[in-house]
Amino acid sequence: MKKLIVANFKMNEPNLKNWSGFKPPKGAEVVICPSFLQLNFFNKIKNGFKLGAQDLFWENLRSGGAYTGEISANMLKNSGVEYVIVGHSERRKWLGESDEIINKKLKTALAGGLKAILCVGEPKEVRKHGLKTAKNFVRGQLKKDLLGIKKSELKNITIAYEPIWAIGTGTPDKPNEAEEMANFIKTLISVKVLYGGSVNSKNSEKFLSHKDIDGALVGGASLDPKEFKKIASIGSH
Ligand code: PGA
Numbered sequence: 001m002k003k004l005i006v007a008n009f010k011m012n013e014p015n016l017k018n019w020s021g022f023k024p025p026k027g028a029e030v031v032i033c034p035s036f037l038q039l040n041f042f043n044k045i046k047n048g049f050k051l052g053a054q055d056l057f058w059e060n061l062r063s064g065g066a067y068t069g070e071i072s073a074n075m076l077k078n079s080g081v082e083y084v085i086v087g088h089s090e091r092r093k094w095l096g097e098s099d100e101i102i103n104k105k106l107k108t109a110l111a112g113g114l115k116a117i118l119c120v121g122e123p124k125e126v127r128k129h130g131l132k133t134a135k136n137f138v139r140g141q142l143k144k145d146l147l148g149i150k151k152s153e154l155k156n157i158t159i160a161y162e163p164i165w166a167i168g169t170g171t172p173d174k175p176n177e178a179e180e181m182a183n184f185i186k187t188l189i190s191v192k193v194l195y196g197g198s199v200n201s202k203n204s205e206k207f208l209s210h211k212d213i214d215g216a217l218v219g220g221a222s223l224d225p226k227e228f229k230k231i232a233s234i235g236s237h
Contacts, residue, residue, distance in 0.1 A: 002028075002029050002236060003208050003235035003236075004029045004031065004158065004192065004216075005029065005215055005218065005232045006030075006031045006085075006215065006217045006218065007031070007034075007222030008054065008217055008219050009035060009038070009222060009223060011035065012223055013035065013037075013038065014038075014224075016041055018224075019041075019042070019225050022045060022049075022225050022229075023048050023049075025236050026236070027237065030049040030050070031051070031082075031117075032049055032052065032222075033052035035054070036053065036054075036071055039051065039053065039080070039081065040079065043080035043081075050082045051080050051081050051082060052081060052083035052117070053083070054084075054085050054088070055071070055084070055085065055088075055105075056073050056076055056084050056105060056112075056114070057071060057108070058101065058108045059108070060072045060073040060112045061074075073111070073112025073113070076112075077113060082115055083114065084109050084114045084115070084116055085116075085117045085160075086102055086106050087118050087120070088119045088162075089162060089164045090167075100144070103144065103145050103146070106118060107149070110157070114156075116156065116158070117158045117160050118145055118146075118158070118160065119162050120138050120141040120142060120159060120160070120161060120162070121161055121164050121167075121196075122134040122163055123164045124164065127163060127165060131177055131180060135184050138181065138185065139184075139188060142185070146189070151190075157191055158191060158215075159185055159189075159191050159192070159193045159194070160194040160196045160217040161178065161182060161185065161196070162196035163178075163197050165197075166198050167198070168219060168220060170198050172197050172199060172207075173197055175203075175207050175209075178210070178213060179212055179213055181193075183212040186212060192214040193214055194213070194214060194217045195213050195217070196218070196219070199217075199221060200218075200220075200221040200231070201230035204216055204231045204234050204235070205234050216235065218231055
């Protein structure tokens, strides 16, 4: 099955020279989420991949509005964006994004015609009590983040399961436990589930070969186009 491979550049500015001829491997389904400042560049070179943003604001006034520093769904659409990451744990941590804010952003993304990638995942203190406790934590996040979202809207939402302790640490989850979590999420709602947290070209096959893991959200390893292409290639067959 074809997997969705999403690059999350976070607050990094990869050298655009290295990306100028970028084309994903044949058959791969790829989304690139650069910083807002590099969206325009990736929109121009877009060839066989989709464009994503890392965040949006919860108001979507077509005429714009007085929200200093914010970017609306409409502005993203006008920049060629189709996907938006919502509720990444780094924003929950550093920007204090609550489930309530995430829920508003999710609704705004969908109303604005964007596909949302909703990130959920437990901290280490939770996981140390076992996978069952982690599942309960994730269930709680999903309940709050998806409050008021209609079943018919779920087709435009992809869940990224990203255990916080696995992000940027070089210590990914065990593939079979990530699969178990993905399967659990699918017993709650009918969505695609990605795994994220220290995915690279060496370990991605172990995750992507599982049937309930529909793709990967890749941070650090997505900054190098050669490395990212390898992961996309593994996800394409
Ligand atoms: P990582 O980040 O691949 O660098 O662990 C993943 C993410 O936070 O989306």
